[in-house]
Amino acid sequence: MWSLIILTILSFFAYLLTDELIPKLKSLFINAGLFGIDLCKVSKEKIPEAIGVISGCVFLITILLFIPIGFGNSLMDRGNFPHNEFAELLAALLSICCMLLLGFADDVLNLKWRYKLLLPTIASLPLLVVYYVNFNSTTFIVPIPLRQFFGISVNIGLLYYIYMGMLAVFCTNAINILAGINGLEVGQSVIIAMSIIFFDFIELSGDQYKAHNFSLHIMIPYLATTLALLKHNWYPSKVFVGDTFCYVSGMTFAVVGILSHFSKTVLLFFLPQIINFLYSVPQLFRIVPCPRHRLPKYSAETDLLQASRTVISKKDMSFLTKIVLQALTLLKLVDKIEDNDSIILNNLTLINLVLIKLGPMSEIQLTKTLLIFQFFCTCIAFLIRYPMASYFYDVNIYNLV
Amino acid sequence: MWSLIILTILSFFAYLLTDELIPKLKSLFINAGLFGIDLCKVSKEKIPEAIGVISGCVFLITILLFIPIGFGNSLMDRGNFPHNEFAELLAALLSICCMLLLGFADDVLNLKWRYKLLLPTIASLPLLVVYYVNFNSTTFIVPIPLRQFFGISVNIGLLYYIYMGMLAVFCTNAINILAGINGLEVGQSVIIAMSIIFFDFIELSGDQYKAHNFSLHIMIPYLATTLALLKHNWYPSKVFVGDTFCYVSGMTFAVVGILSHFSKTVLLFFLPQIINFLYSVPQLFRIVPCPRHRLPKYSAETDLLQASRTVISKKDMSFLTKIVLQALTLLKLVDKIEDNDSIILNNLTLINLVLIKLGPMSEIQLTKTLLIFQFFCTCIAFLIRYPMASYFYDVNIYNLV
Numbered sequence: 195m196w197s198l199i200i201l202t203i204l205s206f207f208a209y210l211l212t213d214e215l216i217p218k219l220k221s222l223f224i225n226a227g228l229f230g231i232d233l234c235k236v237s238k239e240k241i242p243e244a245i246g247v248i249s250g251c252v253f254l255i256t257i258l259l260f261i262p263i264g265f266g267n268s269l270m271d272r273g274n275f276p277h278n279e280f281a282e283l284l285a286a287l288l289s290i291c292c293m294l295l296l297g298f299a300d301d302v303l304n305l306k307w308r309y310k311l312l313l314p315t316i317a318s319l320p321l322l323v324v325y326y327v328n329f330n331s332t333t334f335i336v337p338i339p340l341r342q343f344f345g346i347s348v349n350i351g352l353l354y355y356i357y358m359g360m361l362a363v364f365c366t367n368a369i370n371i372l373a374g375i376n377g378l379e380v381g382q383s384v385i386i387a388m389s390i391i392f393f394d395f396i397e398l399s400g401d402q403y404k405a406h407n408f409s410l411h412i413m414i415p416y417l418a419t420t421l422a423l424l425k426h427n428w429y430p431s432k433v434f435v436g437d438t439f440c441y442v443s444g445m446t447f448a449v450v451g452i453l454s455h456f457s458k459t460v461l462l463f464f465l466p467q468i469i470n471f472l473y474s475v476p477q478l479f480r481i482v483p484c485p486r487h488r489l490p491k492y493s494a495e496t497d498l499l500q501a502s503r504t505v506i507s508k509k510d511m512s513f514l515t516k517i518v519l520q521a522l523t524l525l526k527l528v529d530k531i532e533d534n535d536s537i538i539l540n541n542l543t544l545i546n547l548v549l550i551k552l553g554p555m556s557e558i559q560l561t562k563t564l565l566i567f568q569f570f571c572t573c574i575a576f577l578i579r580y581p582m583a584s585y586f587y588d589v590n591i592y593n594l595v
Numbered sequence: 596m597w598s599l600i601i602l603t604i605l606s607f608f609a610y611l612l613t614d615e616l617i618p619k620l621k622s623l624f625i626n627a628g629l630f631g632i633d634l635c636k637v638s639k640e641k642i643p644e645a646i647g648v649i650s651g652c653v654f655l656i657t658i659l660l661f662i663p664i665g666f667g668n669s670l671m672d673r674g675n676f677p678h679n680e681f682a683e684l685l686a687a688l689l690s691i692c693c694m695l696l697l698g699f700a701d702d703v704l705n706l707k708w709r710y711k712l713l714l715p716t717i718a719s720l721p722l723l724v725v726y727y728v729n730f731n732s733t734t735f736i737v738p739i740p741l742r743q744f745f746g747i748s749v750n751i752g753l754l755y756y757i758y759m760g761m762l763a764v765f766c767t768n769a770i771n772i773l774a775g776i777n778g779l780e781v782g783q784s785v786i787i788a789m790s791i792i793f794f795d796f797i798e799l800s801g802d803q804y805k806a807h808n809f810s811l812h813i814m815i816p817y818l819a820t821t822l823a824l825l826k827h828n829w830y831p832s833k834v835f836v837g838d839t840f841c842y843v844s845g846m847t848f849a850v851v852g853i854l855s856h857f858s859k860t861v862l863l864f865f866l867p868q869i870i871n872f873l874y875s876v877p878q879l880f881r882i883v884p885c886p887r888h889r890l891p892k893y894s895a896e897t898d899l900l901q902a903s904r905t906v907i908s909k910k911d912m913s914f915l916t917k918i919v920l921q922a923l924t925l926l927k928l929v930d931k932i933e934d935n936d937s938i939i940l941n942n943l944t945l946i947n948l949v950l951i952k953l954g955p956m957s958e959i960q961l962t963k964t965l966l967i968f969q970f971f972c973t974c975i976a977f978l979i980r981y982p983m984a985s986y987f988y989d990v991n992i993y994n995l996v
């Protein structure tokens with residue numbers, strides 16, 4: 195308990211430090227050519243990019259400084275030092291540090307897609323080894339309605355490790371593709387972080403308290419540094435956070451989900467990101483043409499955003515494209531304008547979906563709408579996790595996986 | 596033994612990968628504005644900077660991929676998994692990864708000096724905790740001639756941890772200031788790495804074989820990736836390595852020195868860097884004016900390098916400056932031109948010292964001379980470490996610290 199209080203105080207200072215460093219170091223980023231122009235604003239001033247590296251570094255340093263305190267009692271008694279817990283923390287930090295490096299390198303160098311998929315997989319290796327050594331529970335508990343087919347539990351063995359590796363890749367990229375308007379990347383991460391912290395506090399009294407205690411030790415400094423970043427990234431943004439922030443956030447959530455073994459709950463908190471990913475699939479896999487930027491179109495006259503669009507030439511259309519278009523139309527998930535030669539379609543992102551359903555709106559209103567949706571999904575997640583879990587699972591068993 | 600053979604094969608592929616990636620990714624760095632002009636060449640073409648991040652990442656990835664293999668046997672038998680050795684490796688990787696990030700951030704953003712001193716100290720924290728938990732030997736064995744004053748051993752307690760933290764800061768910066776001509780940073784690192792590997796192989800049959808085995812597992816992939824970098828950085832350089840490389844190298848040597856507890860031997864291999872640092876002190880602490888660049892002056896007509904110089908105005912000269920100048924003159928360590936108002940002095944680096952002692956020479960000749968000196972210091976180090984150690988120490992006790 196003391197350990198959490200000290201960590202919270204330390205995190206408060208981390209908040210102050212991040213808040214002070216961001217405006218101070220801004221010019222370094224602009225001088226290095228790390229800046230962007232806000233496409234949804236009239237002003238064309240240079241806004242520093244990749245500022246997530248500052249909050250990420252402070253986050254990492256906070257945990258590093260906390261190590262001697264957190265393991266203080268155990269340090270006195272070296273015979274019983276919890277080597278496995280220490281290795282867990284080191285593996286978590288190593289994975290996060292790798293993503294911080296990769297994210298920053300990506301912001302500076304504009305890496306190709308293959309590196310973005312390959313490197314998080316490799317960065318999650320130490321996590322998987324730690325998981326193997328400390329838990330190696332690769333058993334999925336089967337939901338009650340399906341038990342007549344599969345039995346109570348299914349041991350998926352190696353597949354479970356592939357699932358965890360893919361979780362790291364998914365989380366790191368999922369936040370990155372639900373982005374583009376002021377405050378959205380950081381805002382959604384703050385809501386997810388708060389949801390995890392809330393969940394941890396509920397479970398602290400349960401029999402998995404050790405795992406949730408570990409999770410809190412990662413999430414509290416993460417939340418503190420991210421809140422400081424949000425202050426500067428909120429509409430109208432004075433800094434952009436870059437891929438750096440999205441990668442670090444994604445990996446942090448994946449790390450906590452894997453090592454505290456509640457990865458399914460983390461995925462529930464990622465509902466908007468999962469919806470956005472599934473909705474984006476036709477463009478990500480080039481079944482529908484994908485322009486370089488898919489962010490909404492800004493109209494300087496009205497100061498409102500509206501859905502951006504992509505053009506499909508009718509004569510180049512493949513069979514698969516036709517089926518996907520039909521399905522999307524049937525589900526009323528697209529806004530389609532058709533003429534003789536081509537189909538004009540909104541870009542397939544959750545942001546554009548909100549705009550075609552609710553009509554053009556200001557940037558700040560759009561961010562708030564999406565964050566409210568994120569919060570709403572958290573509520574659903576808790577609903578599934580608690581009242582409904584008893585329908586799918588015997589609650590005690592659920593806790594074990 | 597098998598583990599070392601597999602690692603060597605893996606490192607060979609790491610060499611090939613680094614060698615292939617460097618020319619392939621060069622343009623990304625130039626496009627990002629990460630390039631420099633070679634001041635010692637006639638041609639003014641853009642040469643990519645901070646390429647050390649490529650070899651550093653491949654180095655890290657090689658060790659990450661090796662983890663499941665290296666701990667393979669232990670993974671089968673999870674009850675006896677060597678958590679402490681695993682934590683050691685993770686702490687080493689974390690420190691190296693932090694320096695990779697810091698170095699790259701420094702290359703991109705040009706960080707201030709205070710960050711360069713502060714961050715390596717923080718990055719070495721997990722190392723120190725691991726050292727505390729796994730060894731906590733803070734006893735220095737006193738050399739025989741001094742034992743009448745201090746006894747056989749002195750326990751310096753906390754001071755030992757401060758010493759180790761400072762070792763990390765020293766190593767990361769020492770390579771960085773003995774730099775500036777083609778191939779020198781990488782060349783010296785290759786010689787130090789080979790010296791450590793040679794030392795490890797000698798000691799593998801001793802009672803500290805575990806520590807030296809650990810050291811080899813870090814140094815072999817380091818050497819492989821660094822050799823690939825040297826190929827492209829050797830005169831005439833097609834790439835520059837940046838602070839990134841110097842920081843990663845320094846931290847790698849510090850990590851190995853600390854965790855394999857032969858930090859004093861590592862310092863012996865750093866003799867040229869120590870000499871360069873001590874010789875630079877008057878300029879580093881601004882007792883003598885220090886221009887932004889201290890690298891030798893290139894003459895396009897002769898294609899030779901000569902010592903670069905700094906000007907001291909006589910009327911601004913402090914008492915301390917006068918004493919330092921007198922001492923340096925007495926020791927014949929400077930080339931001084933004096934007139935009524937000012938003193939013109941060579942910049943105080945080992946590179947310039949070689950030039951004033953041996954006269955102007957070509958860049959490749961200068962690099963080779965300095966690397967021969969580095970090799971010569973390695974020989975001295977082995978002389979001190981083996982034949983002479985018996986004069987200062989009982990050899991068996993020496994091994995323990």
